[in-house]
Amino acid sequence: MHHQSEEMKRCIETCLACYQECLSMAMTHCLEMGGEHTKPDHFRLMMACAEICRTSAHFMLIGTPHHKHTCRECAEICRECAADCERVGDMESCVDACRRCAESCEKMAA
Amino acid sequence: MHHQSEEMKRCIETCLACYQECLSMAMTHCLEMGGEHTKPDHFRLMMACAEICRTSAHFMLIGTPHHKHTCRECAEICRECAADCERVGDMESCVDACRRCAESCEKMAA
Amino acid sequence: MHHQSEEMKRCIETCLACYQECLSMAMTHCLEMGGEHTKPDHFRLMMACAEICRTSAHFMLIGTPHHKHTCRECAEICRECAADCERVGDMESCVDACRRCAESCEKMAA
């Protein structure tokens, strides 16, 4: 890409990886399992996580300095989503993607 | 819509109105005028404004409590975008949409 | 907005109304009801409908002639979503929004 530091490239990558993981996990695994997986609070958190990851990547790609604020919010939602997916269980790949994204977003938000 | 207070309905409406105004203004008027209108900082701000408005509306429609944070960021970007569009001139409809959106987002973020 | 025919303005409006209706209905009513409402095929169709409506509105706002193709696809998904929401029942506002959107998208796609 263009004009982006290595750290930002890495953050765009982890945001888009987490977006993919949360969205596909929610719309396939969670819908098919039901029960805890489609409880409104859990499911909404996963969809909010997918959306903020998508938006944070978009802000960095646009090149706007406001990415610092979307990255801060992204890190917060990812931490919450990782914890909730761990509680529900059987969602390790989502927990991992959320944690990696939170870490790189925290660096960008600093 | 569903489960939304009157204040939230109003905020979704102003966010989507501002998204439409900023995006279509940037992609038609600004691109056709050129000069100040396509200076990178101004154009990126308009596109960032369109995107955060779209995302804030999405968060309210999803029903996630994190909408408070996206609304706070939305209000900040809208204020900045309104000021910059006023400086460039000949963009009254965009200035107005940004200010209305900022006001309703500030209420939601409180 | 800018440079848009009355017919296009109307179509952007019906697309964004349908996006709001499908997204908020799925993420509040459907998640809370469960059963038929969170069956994977039905839920995915509602989310696909929300997304194509959002994208078709975006294409018209950008001013790209490719909106004809997204509008054609939008009309098709809206028709299918209206029929499925009618089958599941208790989702009249969503059925109506999908039908209105399909009608205006069909005109834009012609």
Add this chain to the structure above:
Amino acid sequence: MHHQSEEMKRCIETCLACYQECLSMAMTHCLEMGGEHTKPDHFRLMMACAEICRTSAHFMLIGTPHHKHTCRECAEICRECAADCERVGDMESCVDACRRCAESCEKMAA
């Protein structure tokens, strides 16, 4: 990800790569160069390409069979965008990303 064939995984990857390339190229390189790069038709095509790539990836991640139609449209816009970026010149990375995305989308649309 979940439930996706190798071919679909590859297509999601090329769509998100092309989305990143078109969006960041338009919002940094093109805005900074001006001239041919911000001519409305060229710039709108790049933004339409970024958006349809984002949407096609989203459809595949959701798991909706309608991804075939968004992939077909995505392939068409990517081909057009590749040709236009080649004409303007100095945008090889964008031309390549568009061609790779068009190829994998054509397979998914078949």
